Structures are given as C-alpha cells and as structure tokens.
Amino acid sequence: MATDLQEQAKEIIRRIGGRVTPSRVQTLFILLAEQRAITHHEIETRLQGNRKLDRVTLYRVLEWLSENGLVHKTTSDDRVWRFRASGDMHAHPHAHFKCTDCNKVTCLDEIDTAHNWPLPTGYHFQMAEITVKGLCAECV
Numbered sequence: 001m002a003t004d005l006q007e008q009a010k011e012i013i014r015r016i017g018g019r020v021t022p023s024r025v026q027t028l029f030i031l032l033a034e035q036r037a038i039t040h041h042e043i044e045t046r047l048q049g050n051r052k053l054d055r056v057t058l059y060r061v062l063e064w065l066s067e068n069g070l071v072h073k074t075t076s077d078d079r080v081w082r083f084r085a086s087g088d089m090h091a092h093p094h095a096h097f098k099c100t101d102c103n104k105v106t107c108l109d110e111i112d113t114a115h116n117w118p119l120p121t122g123y124h125f126q127m128a129e130i131t132v133k134g135l136c137a138e139c140v
Contacts, residue, residue, distance in 0.1 A: 005033055006025060006029050009025045009026075009028040010025055013025065023061050024064065026047060027047070028065060028085065031043070031065075031071055031083055031084060034084065036104055036106055037105040037106075038082060038083060039080050039083075040055075040058060040059065040080075040081060040083075065083075071086055074129075075129075076105060077098075077131070093112065093128070094107055094108055094111055094113060095107075095108040095113055096108060096130070096132070097131070097132045097134065099134070099135055099136035099138075101135055101139040102138065104138075106136065111132075113127070113129070113130050114128075
C-alpha cells in the first residue's frame with residue numbers, strides 16, 4: 001500500500017511537469033494517505049519517522065503543492081492552515097466541517113460555495129469560505 005501511494009505521488013507530480021523530489025513525494029504521500037485535512041505540524045510529525053524536513057522546506061513544499069493544485073489548503077477560525085490531497089471531488093469550491101472537540105476538518109463537497117450570492121449593487125463576488133462547526137461522529 002505504501003509503495004502504491006508513493007508511486008501515485010510520483011506520477012501526480014510528473015503529470016503536472018514538476019520535479020520529482022523526495023521531499024515532494026513524501027509530503028504528497030502523507031496527504032494521499034490521510035482521509036482528512038491535516039496541519040503543517042501533523043505532517044511534520046509523520047515525517048519524523050521517515051524523511052525529516054526542516055520547517056521552512058516543508059512550508060515551501062506545501063506551498064508548491066498548493067500552487068500546482070495538488071493539495072487543497074484551507075484555514076479556519078484558529079488561523080491554522082490545513083492541507084488535503086486534491087482529487088476530482090475537491091476541484092470545486094466547497095464548505096468544510098470543523099469538529100469543535102478534536103479540531104478535525106472534513107470537506108463537505110455537497111455544499112457548493114461558488115453560489116450566485118445576492119450582493120448589494122456594485123459588489124462583486126470573489127469567493128466564500130464556509131465552515132460548519134459541531135461534533136464529528138467520533139466525538140459525539
């Protein structure tokens with residue numbers, strides 16, 4: 001399983017014309033293995049057992065992955081960036097659910113935030129960030 005995800009990470013990076021580096025592959029591998037959005041710190045913790053990256057390098061890798069559409073980057077009221085591997089289901093703007101107990105963030109793909117919002121005359125919609133808060137199934 002690990003090798004399949006590592007090969008998948010390499011192929012995804014190659015497909016967009018990116019350089020396949022150990023840092024990019026390992027970071028994307030971690031995000032592909034997750035079922036939720038995770039923080040920089042959580043990624044850093046998972047890297048400790050494998051390939052240790054310094055904090056700045058990890059930020060650069062995450063920024064590169066985000067800029068190239070390989071990861072979805074989101075924040076919440078705690079102002080902590082969370083990252084999740086992008087897939088076709090995350091190619092559209094969507095809302096998020098944040099558990100108020102464990103802080104887990106989950107994508108709510110059914111809630112489209114690219115809505116035609118009724119705005120006052122002269123206002124122009126750019127984007128909406130919607131976070132629904134409550135208790136996840138594990139914390140109920």
